Amino acid sequence: MSADRIVLTGLTVTGYHGVYDHERRDGQPFVVDVVLELDTAKAAASDDVTDTVHYGELAEKLAAVVAGEPVNLLEKLVARLADVCLEDKRVSAAEVTVHKPKAPIPLEFADVAVVIRRERP
Numbered sequence: 383m384s385a386d387r388i389v390l391t392g393l394t395v396t397g398y399h400g401v402y403d404h405e406r407r408d409g410q411p412f413v414v415d416v417v418l419e420l421d422t423a424k425a426a427a428s429d430d431v432t433d434t435v436h437y438g439e440l441a442e443k444l445a446a447v448v449a450g451e452p453v454n455l456l457e458k459l460v461a462r463l464a465d466v467c468l469e470d471k472r473v474s475a476a477e478v479t480v481h482k483p484k485a486p487i488p489l490e491f492a493d494v495a496v497v498i499r500r501e502r503p
Contacts, residue, residue, distance in 0.1 A: 392413060393413065393414040412459070456494075463480065481495040
């Protein structure tokens with residue numbers, strides 16, 4: 383398994399996820415971090431973007447999921463995003479974090495997030 387990684391952090395998108403009506407009505411920011419594990423040797427040798435994961439295109443796909451169909455739980459949203467990351471067969475594993483900095487918690491807090499790691503079988 384390769385130790386190479388592509389890391390995308392801080393992708394901020396408005397989404398309408400949550401268990402409360404006001405979350406689905408008003409929306410809020412969600413912040414996505416992903417770490418992809420893959421072999422980057424071919425891209426390093428060719429210097430051609432088609433030989434690697436195009437992180438700009440990946441960001442657009444992830445943003446579409448966050449802005450798309452609402453879900454109740456971050457766990458489901460994170461799983462959907464991991465599936466997007468693993469669509470590219472070159473990715474052997476993906477770690478996805480979704481932060482919900484405006485979560486409806488009636489206490490002062492800095493962040494709440496769900497992190498998952500998925501590997502290709």
